Amino acid sequence: MTKYWISSETSxxxxxxxxxxxxxxxxxxxxxxxxxxxxxxxxxxxxxxxGNIPALCxxxxxxPYGACRLCTVEVSEDGGKNFRFVASCLYxxxxxxxxxxxxxxxxxxxxxxxxxxxxxxxxxxxxxxLADEYGVEKPRFALGDHDxxxxxxxxxxxxxxxGKSAISLVNRGIYKEVAAPFYAxxxxxxxxxxxxxxxxxxxxxxxxxxxxxxxxxxxxxPYAEIGAMASAAEG
Amino acid sequence: xxxQVRKLLDKRLKTPEELEKLRQSIISDKDTSRILISVxxxxxxxxxxxxxxxxxxxxxxxxxELQAKIEFKETGCHGFCxxxxxxxxxxxxxFYQHVQPEDVPEIxxxxxxxxxxxxxxxxxxxxxxxxxTYETDVPFYKRQTRLILGANGEIDPTDIEQYIAAGGYSALxxxxxxxxxxKIISEVTDSGLRGRGGGGFPTGRKWQSCLKAxxxxxxxxCNADEGDPGAYQDRSILEGNPHSxxxxxxxxxxxxxxxxxxxxxxxxxxxxxxxxxxxxxxxxDYGFLGENILGSGFNFTxxxxxxxGAFVCGESSALIASLEGKIxxxxxxxTHMSEKGLWDKPSLLNNVKTWANxxxxxxxxxxWYSKIGTKGSKGTMIFSLVGKINNSGLVEVPMGITLREMIxxxxxxxxxxxxxxxxxxxxxxxxCIPEEYLDTPVDFDELTKxxxxxxxxxxxxxxxxxxxxxxxxxxIEFLKGESCGKCVPCREGLAKMSEILNRISHGQGKxxxxxxxxxxxxxxxxxxxxxxxxxxxNPVLSTIKYFKDEYLAHINDKKCPAGVCRExxxxxxxxxxxxxxxxxxxxxxxxxxxxxxxxxxxINQGMCIKCGACYxxxxxxxxxxx
Numbered sequence: 008m009t010k011y012w013i014s015s016e017t018s019x020x021x022x023x024x025x026x027x028x029x030x031x032x033x034x035x036x037x038x039x040x041x042x043x044x045x046x047x048x049x050x051x052x053x054x055x056x057x058g059n060i061p062a063l064c065x066x067x068x069x070x071p072y073g074a075c076r077l078c079t080v081e082v083s084e085d086g087g088k089n090f091r092f093v094a095s096c097l098y099x100x101x102x103x104x105x106x107x108x109x110x111x112x113x114x115x116x117x118x119x120x121x122x123x124x125x126x127x128x129x130x131x132x133x134x135x136x137l138a139d140e141y142g143v144e145k146p147r148f149a150l151g152d153h154d155x156x157x158x159x160x161x162x163x164x165x166x167x168x169x170g171k172s173a174i175s176l177v178n179r180g181i182y183k184e185v186a187a188p189f190y191a192x193x194x195x196x197x198x199x200x201x202x203x204x205x206x207x208x209x210x211x212x213x214x215x216x217x218x219x220x221x222x223x224x225x226x227x228x229p230y231a232e233i234g235a236m237a238s239a240a241e242g
Numbered sequence: 243x244x245x246q247v248r249k250l251l252d253k254r255l256k257t258p259e260e261l262e263k264l265r266q267s268i269i270s271d272k273d274t275s276r277i278l279i280s281v282x283x284x285x286x287x288x289x290x291x292x293x294x295x296x297x298x299x300x301x302x303x304x305x306x307e308l309q310a311k312i313e314f315k316e317t318g319c320h321g322f323c324x325x326x327x328x329x330x331x332x333x334x335x336x337f338y339q340h341v342q343p344e345d346v347p348e349i350x351x352x353x354x355x356x357x358x359x360x361x362x363x364x365x366x367x368x369x370x371x372x373x374x375t376y377e378t379d380v381p382f383y384k385r386q387t388r389l390i391l392g393a394n395g396e397i398d399p400t401d402i403e404q405y406i407a408a409g410g411y412s413a414l415x416x417x418x419x420x421x422x423x424x425k426i427i428s429e430v431t432d433s434g435l436r437g438r439g440g441g442g443f444p445t446g447r448k449w450q451s452c453l454k455a456x457x458x459x460x461x462x463x464c465n466a467d468e469g470d471p472g473a474y475q476d477r478s479i480l481e482g483n484p485h486s487x488x489x490x491x492x493x494x495x496x497x498x499x500x501x502x503x504x505x506x507x508x509x510x511x512x513x514x515x516x517x518x519x520x521x522x523x524x525x526x527d528y529g530f531l532g533e534n535i536l537g538s539g540f541n542f543t544x545x546x547x548x549x550x551g552a553f554v555c556g557e558s559s560a561l562i563a564s565l566e567g568k569i570x571x572x573x574x575x576x577t578h579m580s581e582k583g584l585w586d587k588p589s590l591l592n593n594v595k596t597w598a599n600x601x602x603x604x605x606x607x608x609x610w611y612s613k614i615g616t617k618g619s620k621g622t623m624i625f626s627l628v629g630k631i632n633n634s635g636l637v638e639v640p641m642g643i644t645l646r647e648m649i650x651x652x653x654x655x656x657x658x659x660x661x662x663x664x665x666x667x668x669x670x671x672x673x674c675i676p677e678e679y680l681d682t683p684v685d686f687d688e689l690t691k692x693x694x695x696x697x698x699x700x701x702x703x704x705x706x707x708x709x710x711x712x713x714x715x716x717x718i719e720f721l722k723g724e725s726c727g728k729c730v731p732c733r734e735g736l737a738k739m740s741e742i743l744n745r746i747s748h749g750q751g752k753x754x755x756x757x758x759x760x761x762x763x764x765x766x767x768x769x770x771x772x773x774x775x776x777x778x779x780n781p782v783l784s785t786i787k788y789f790k791d792e793y794l795a796h797i798n799d800k801k802c803p804a805g806v807c808r809e810x811x812x813x814x815x816x817x818x819x820x821x822x823x824x825x826x827x828x829x830x831x832x833x834x835x836x837x838x839x840x841x842x843x844x845i846n847q848g849m850c851i852k853c854g855a856c857y858x859x860x861x862x863x864x865x866x867x868x
Contacts, residue, residue: 076769092768097574119765123734183727
């Protein structure tokens with residue numbers, strides 16, 4: 008008889024579960040049993056109180072994307088000898104996996120990511136709360152004033168749930184932003200005004216405008232970059 | 243009648259015997275009395291005017307009606323790009339450098355017809371001041387083992403028959419008719435070949451898992467999206483010997499049971515694209531591609547796909563996204579590509595250099611191949627040796643050669659008698675290795691231990707005039723611009739790192755900057771989504787590790803010891819040395835220098851823009867930089 012935890016308080020005892028559709032693995036030293044074909048993050052969503060994983064770019068209705076990296080955990084495939092960092096929203100559960108969701112190393116990594124995100128979006132409530140939880144004080148970097156963390160949830164919702172693909176992520180690196188076709192910010196006929204993007208946005212960066220269409224956040228190009236562009240234009 | 247003409251034009255080889263017959267007839271038909279002139283037509287030599295030289299040779303040969311006496315060809319890259327355009331003459335390979343169209347009539351009259359070398363075009367060894375006549379005696383070539391690049395100087399890449407004459411496609415015929423797929427894979431595994439694209443994953447293991455993967459459709463892919471600044475090995479192979487890559491891919495496809503292949507090549511490599519397309523067409527005409535290859539019943543085709551223009555598209559999952567017509571962004575690779583790759587089908591992706599190694603291994607066997615190199619890294623590696631080095635160019639050496647041999651014996655050392663400072667290996671996300679590690683053997687594992695990597699074989703040499711903070715800043719700027727922006731550590735982390743490095747090089751560094759950058763480096767290493775992000779902090783972390791003094795000088799003393807960071811240097815005039823000649827006054831574009839004639843001059847610091855023109859102009863070393 009082996010004891011498997013199905014939430015932080017409840018456990019069940021099963022003789023020997025040799026079902027092909029289940030996977031046994033351990034999370035923070037607790038043995039759990041889940042159905043196969045899920046990611047670690049998905050599986051733990053249904054095991055309340057087991058594991059402690061924050062995430063900003065995950066939503067159960069759309070395909071995982073792995074952009075915010077907050078759900079990073081340590082996993083070991085050799086029974087706990089060697090651990091590596093993986094994004095739990097993308098990593099599939101496997102038989103015998105050892106998962107650590109809240110080690111010192113993991114918390115440090117998350118702390119660093121939160122610091123970076125908070126520097127980008129210092130006025131965002133969800134990030135301020137995470138910063139409190141992980142003990143991030145004032146970021147050690149110059150602060151921006153964005154709202155959008157580029158998690159891509161709005162784009163995925165519009166494409167995968169609504170089927171319109173009225174918005175997309177364009178450009179790359181720090182210039183990446185959400186935009187309408189042909190790099191426009193005003194949405195036209197392609198948008199049906201369902202408001203899905205505004206609803207799913209974790210930071211409230213997208214708001215519905217008076218015309219019934221969402222108002223997209225605009226990346227304000229950092230001042231230093233504008234300076235560089237101006238001098239390039241002059242030269 | 244039409245049927246007969248079609249038969250005559252049909253070059254398809256239907257059996258391995260026909261291939262051997264063709265090979266023998268090409269070799270025996272060759273007039274060996276003709277003197278060979280081969281001009282390097284790689285992009286490097288073309289940039290220094292090789293096309294005009296090629297035209298001049300063609301004209302001169304036609305003018306003197308020497309077609310019967312001279313065999314003239316434009317080949318791929320010979321590797322010694324520093325000395326381009328490069329010309330080789332005759333069976334003993336007289337080596338001429340920096341050849342200009344004006345030199346051509348003399349070369350034909352003197353060297354080709356009379357066998358006399360022209361002294362002014364010969365290579366002089368900077369170490370011994372000795373003139374060297376033959377290519378094989380040039381130190382740059384002498385120490386190399388040119389298994390892959392060797393054929394580049396011998397064959398015209400636009401003529402498949404020259405590749406066949408040099409033994410081409412014999413490995414394919416051996417693989418198709420004398421080896422089972424399992425046997426081919428075990429040969430590749432036993433040879434110890436590791437992926438040459440940077441990761442160094444054992445190639446055989448990749449092939450094995452692709453063979454085992456379930457699915458009737460499988461793809462074979464070639465990664466030719468080489469984007470590292472200063473690296474151009476893949477380009478040179480595709481330009482100089484595209485059939486070696488194609489042959490490797492067909493063997494790989496046969497081994498894993500694939501019928502479709504793609505070559506994903508950078509669009510910024512027009513010559514490589516052009517020559518690969520010609521090679522693919524010719525391979526199709528001769529029956530090495532298409533249906534029933536050499537009568538074996540095996541079918542395989544290759545499509546060429548031009549890259550989307552982003553550095554990150556060289557990353558395997560981004561490459562696949564780009565091939566599928568999506569945005570070239572990496573995905574998590576928790577499921578191997580050999581199980582789920584292009585269009586979710588099992589896919590075998592290898593780098594150009596890896597593919598080019600395959601025919602060699604099949605032909606010459608595992609025993610021969612595994613004797614070259616070190617315990618963990620077999621075979622040769624092609625490096626592009628650039629930067630502050632006398633002989634820059636492409637260098638093919640056995641794994642395990644030391645950095646010192648590479649830089650001093652092959653590279654000819656640092657120009658101008660300057661002092662070596664560091665060598666940056668592995669492209670933009672590699673690390674800088676200082677002098678104390680020059681005797682390290684170069685292979686995958688040793689470079690990783692030093693905090694750098696093999697990457698795709700870039701090697702940038704730096705001397706005392708390079709500022710390591712500036713070097714780190716340059717590479718982080720590059721990576722920041724090339725980050726796809728999907729994951730937070732890479733997008734935000736690199737932007738912050740570049741912000742800090744820019745601050746430091748402008749004299750606004752803070753004492754805590756080194757610690758903050760080390761923290762950011764850790765977040766990138768552990769948290770980023772793809773290999774680009776995970777290795778992006780290497781240039782910063784390795785320079786902090788080996789050259790911390792320079793960072794401290796910038797941050798605490800506001801000084802740039804190498805005199806590179808403009809904001810931190812000041813030009814002044816030594817009144818004892820200044821003769822008052824006024825040369826610096828004329829050179830200064832901002833009128834910052836003043837003084838009476840024949841009296842010591844002074845620089846007005848408020849007006850000086852630190853361009854260094856006065857420093858370069860002064861003949862009396864009176865201008866001080868510091």
